[in-house]
Amino acid sequence: MIAWQHRDTADMRGYHDIGGLAGGAVERGEHDYALWEKRVDALLVLLSEAGLVRVDELRRGIETLGADAYDKLSYYERWISAITRVLIEKGVIGIDELGRNMETLKARWNDPATGEAKP
Template identity: 45%
Template sequence: MNGIHDLGGMHGLGPIVVEKNEPVFHHAWERRVFGMFLPLAATGAFGVDELRHAIERMGAPAYLNTSYYEHWLFAYETLLVEKGVLTQSELTTRRQQIAQGPV
């Protein structure tokens, strides 16, 4: 697809920002997202080509305005719901429970 992910040769995307002594992960949640990739792939839920395509389908504004591990998270959620491993309502309900805090 002719998506925003296909970036080669575009102008106007801003300066290259290099972080000195960059850590491998910037947030604890990034670790969890990274660490779930291989276990999920091992269940046969999706392969790397499907993961990439799910990221490509996220839409240009979201793609440019979210970080790398948010792309992965979006792809997991999308593919797991599409394949019937989870339902959107399970995700929504669980998020609400977590947001309300421990009981």
């Protein structure tokens, strides 16, 4: 008890470190995970097995997003942000090619002629 009471000053906590803080009612709603969310999960599982993005690196990525982004992003939005950042830091992917690929995907999605080949 003493330990968390002592730590209860907000400035000593990371924004993810919320155990014991006050909060509102637990909202019981649930959603079925979308395919893209399952793929983010799968990427982490596979990259972790490959030793490229370990769970602690994922956590560091999430815990350094900044409090604002942490609150605004959905769960798997945080994950893909963190995974991408670690991959860029390690030089596994480049930020330029990432940007190009995102633009290509966006164009492909918006083009009725190629809409079948979406991500």
